[in-house]
Amino acid sequence: MHTENEKEVFATSRQEEENHLEQTLAVIRSNIKSYGQEIARMQTDIDEMLDHYHDNDPEVFSILNTTVTLHEHMKRALMRNEKALSRPYFGRIIFHDALLDKMETLYIGRGGISKDTTNQIVIDWRAPVANAYYENGMGRCSYKAPDGSPIKIDLKNKRTYEIEKGKLLDYFDSEVIANDDLLTKYLAKNKQAVLGEIVATIQKEQNEIIRKSPYHNIIVQGVAGSGKTTVAMHRISYILYNYKERFKPDDFYIVGSNRMLLEYITGVLPDLDVYGVRQMTMEQLFTRLLYEDWEEGKCKIKSLDKNGNREIVKGSKKWFEDLEKYCQRVEAEAISRDSVYLNRKQFVEGIKDGKAGVFDETKEGEETPQNLICLLDGETIETYVRDNPAVSIQNKINMLNKRLVSKIKDEFLRKGLQYTEAERKAILKAYRGKFGGRIWKRSIYEMYQEFITGQIKKGYMVDLPEDAFDVYDLAALSYLYKRVKEKDVISEAHHVVIDEAQDFGMMAYCALKFCMTGCTYTVMGDVSQNIHFGYGLNDWEELRKLLLPDAMDSFGILKKSYRNTVEISEFATNILHHGQFSIYPVEPIIRHGSPVRVQQLSNHKALIKEAADTCKGWQAKGLDTIAIVCRNKVQAVKTAAELKEYVKILESDMEKAVFGNGIMVLPVEYTKGLEFDAVLILNPIKEAYPEDDGHARLLYVAATRGLHELCILHTGNPTELITQKPLNAENIPDKPTTAVLNGGKKKTPLNGTQAQTKDPVLTQGDSRIGWQQDRMAAGMTAARKRPVATVASRQTPEDKKPFIIRRVAPSYEGKTKKQVKEADLTGAKPQAVISKHPSERTGHAFGDLPATELLRPAGHGKIDLAVRWTAKQEDGVYLQSRYGTLRLSPVRSDIIRVTFAKGGNIVERTDERIAVSETERMWMYKENASVVELYTDALYLMIDKVSGAISYMTRDKKLLLSERARECRQLENGLDGKMRTWIYFDWQKKETLYAAGGEGQAGIKLQAAARYISHGEHAQELPFLISDKGYGILPITEADCLLCNIPAYGSYLYTENEDQMDYYFIGGGTQKAIMDGYAFLCRRNYKI
Secondary structure: OOOHHHHHHOOOOHHHHHHHHHHHHHHHHHHHHHHHHHHHHHHHHHHHHHHHOOOOOHHHHHHHHHHHHHHHHHHHHHHHHHHHOOOOOOEEEEEEEOOOOEEEEEEEEOOOEEEEOOEEEEEEOOOHHHHHHHHOOOEEEEEEOOOOOEEEEEEEEEEEEEEEOOEEEEEEEOOOOOHHHHHHHHHOOOHHHHHHOOHHHOOHHHHHHHOOOOOOOEEEEEOOOOOHHHHHHHHHHHHHHHOOOOOOHHHEEEEEOOHHHHHHHHOOHHHHOOOOOEEEEHHHHHHHHOHHHOOOOOOEEOOOOOOOOOOHHHHOHHHHHHHHHHHHHHHHHHOOOOOEEEOHHHOEEEEEOOEEEEEOOOOOOOOOHHHOEEEEOHHHHHHHHHOOOOOOHHHHHHHHHHHHHHHHHHHHHHHHHHOOHHHHHHHHHHHOOOOOOOOOOOOHHHHHHHHHHHHHHOOOOOOOOOOEEOHHHHHHHHHHHHHHHOOOOOOOOOEEEEOOHHHOOHHHHHHHHHHOOOOEEEEEEOHHHOOOHHHOOOOOHHHHHHHOOOOOOEEEEEOEEOOOOHHHHHHHHHHHOOOOOOOOOOEEEOOOOOOOEEEEOOOHHHHHHHHHHHHHHHHHOOOOEEEEEEOOHHHHHHHHHHHOOOOOOOOOOOOOOOOOOEEEEEEHHHOOOOOEEEEEEEOOEOOOOOOOHHHHHHHHHHHOOEEEEEEEEEOOOEOHHHHOOOOOHHHOOOOOOOEOOOOOOOOOOOOOOOOOOOOOOOOOOOOOEOOEOOOOOOOEOOOOOOOOOOOEOOOOOHHHOOOOOOOOOOOOOOOOOOOOOOOOOOOOOOEEEEOOOHHHOOOOOOOOOOOHHHHOOOOOOOOOOOOOEEEEEOOEEEEEOOOEEEEEEEEEOOEEEEEEEEOOOOEEEEOOOOOOOOOOOOOEEEEOOOEEEEEOOOEEEEEEOOOOOEEEEEOOOOEEEEEOOOOOEEEEEOOOOOEEEEEEEOOOOOOOEEEOEOOOOOOEEOOOOEEEOOOOOOOOOOOOEEEOOOEEEEEOOOOOEEEEEEOOOEEEEEEEOOOEEEEEEEOOOOHHHHHHHHHHHHOOOOEO
16 A cells, blocks of 8 residues: 555646646746745845945945846746746656655656745756656666766656646656657647747657767767757757856857858757857857957958859868968978077177177187087977977967077076176077067968968869958868967867758868867768758768767767658658768658649749748648748749738848748758748759759758648749659669657558668667767768668667766765765866874884785776866866876976876865975876877876876886876775775886885885885875886875885785875986975975
């Protein structure tokens, strides 16, 4: 029997549901009233503060800012509740929570609704637990908590509601009717109604994309009507809700091919509680990346001329590679690789010809290298230039000038009084700007014209732009600015969403990847809809190699079409089969409608009249959004003017047109990405749509815009793409394979063979998405000799699906929840903890032998230290693995602080024995598919991304020390509850290690030995390890520290009672330099 509480949870009768709905609406009405009153009160407070505010009153300014922010939040909460009055929720899940051991029921809506601060009556669809509604079937399953840990539940019931204007119309349990049935019912409505139901009808394969980690790139190939754009907008909403500490609205750029498409796709964002996201065309984005070099009055954006093939090459990867080579030549000319020497006798203070000054006293033969001081050798210059490809030429010049001045000042310090003040000034003046000026003088426009001129000389038939630039010109100019001229690095977006990505060639993506470092991408497109002929992408291969280098990056396929009726989908697919290219399969859901109407009219006037009458008939049926599709802009303007005699036409100027209810007359290229209740294709004759690949794609786009109706009107001589079957049509079913909902059977093609029932892209359950790893083949079959389209798909095993990285909080035994709160490696500073007073330390004496049973490291499960993502902060580079967080902090050019914490929370310790708190500013890091690299003037660190192991090297890459490649770090709790740490090193053969002694103590040699190197009661000293290979290790620990160098037990550094690893690596090269490094850190000397 159920308890009373369980009976309440299981309340599922219609009367009980209606009662719950009324209770929910009562809460919403109460919220609306209280929010309205609070907003009015806040507005009064704001007005009063503005009346009495003075510039010199920071307290009032702070209160005003806070009040304005709260006022905005309150207004959005009011809007959310007002929208919820019509439909407060759309779903419900009933489950048993294994952790709490009790039944739970949750109602899911477009926005969260709370009765008070602790009682949420409707949860937001973006909440982690809501994933169970979209993703899971009945029975035992799990969802991920905000920290990434799985929460196990037993899903008892999943219910979907039809609620309109606050009234319960119907509801469906998942065991009774599939979610797709409800979707089919919604799709039968008009366009605006469909948009209103999107959140309620997100499908499993779409949900998987929406909830992918924002820290990795995604490319999605989605067929027409698969919901690509909608999924992308919901993904932004999901990220902002679940990663609010990392992403803000202005961290996103939405990039589209034209203004009307952008306004259309972003119109849904306010309904998803997203405000302030920036959207722009690709051209606008590149002009933004030109910063001050884009002069709005002097320079203009022009549309890409797609009528000929002359300039197709400008959109190719080859064009970008040629531009790279041009910039390499510019760099070679701008930065000399010759060694820079100082001849002191060139700068001698004295009196000559009765005049005092600094004179060149060099005699013949004294300029030989033996008599000169080398400030910067050519190899060092070459290495710096080569190893920093992302740094602009100008910044390289500035950095080399800075290094040169630094070397000169070092020379002054070493030689002391040998240089007079006048000589010093003369030397600095002579060498300052040795590599070039602080600002790049040449115009990037002049450089681009020089590049184009060179390409024309090579035989390329391209135009030389003057003041008007297309998207690929702008991409090249942006690259030139970033590669050559950039001085101040400006952070742009953290995540870029590109819609209709197939419209842009590789030149645009290569430039974008170079110019916008540090951001991730969501790329949505359909190569079957590349209407830009040779200018866009006909497959994803090159883009995948560029944007999906990491194992965690993903490529997916959405092939289930929710837009068109079966009749429209089959008609459009038949058009596509005329092309001589591979296609991705389309699976329309079974939603039948009117047959596609193809009608011939006697003359042009009759054509226009029939078009108007057809639109009127559609409007009478309640179809609100209608498109009349023409071949180009000129025809669209002319047709709109002619139709105005019969029906009302919306704005036809493409620079002013806005998507809305009514009749729009559009050129076919402007319809891409849009959808309408009904579409009329006007006069698609052979001359306008010849039977070739480009026009097959173009007409396919036009045919797939309509949800319910498609009509083709012509005056004769229609294109063969419509009137003729494709060649080799006997190999193509008259009706393509379609997906039938609710367990229905696949259709059998007319040739009598059973359609394939197992989809090669299916992953599990009813999903229609195949996620593929970065190095897998595209999965597209090669095109045949004749235009017979082939399937593009490949199965990805379930265990090979990308792991979604989420920042997780470490689970430390014996610690409070506050101590294990989730780490934000991209913004928050590490926590500061003051160490115990040294006199409180106890433990083994320096040089003690450890117990034998202690030498064998603790047993453990698999340790995954593979680098999942990195972040550069002011205090160093952070590298996140599943096992923990590694931070590398340059302190000086020859000193790196290394900190590792299990999980995600690095605790910043302040130890009285360390006197240095500043960090080195002159360091760089870069990342590629296999390694992360960190450079200082003296050291080079390489971190293998697979193992997470660190290799310490000199600046010229001579190995000093490396961590063990397999499980290089380990942290485990002992039986006494104390944390123990092991750092495993691969010491070199014949390498000798020494532990430095404390006050009055001699050091000890550690060859095939195991000894405590900490100092017990001598609390003033830190353990210090020195190698004859030219480095030292200074652990920051209050506890016992042991070094083991016995092959039978392993080579490692061990500490007790420390929650994290923390040490300084000193790479001095010589014993004296290592001891100087110790003295720098501790402000005292150490006895060897």
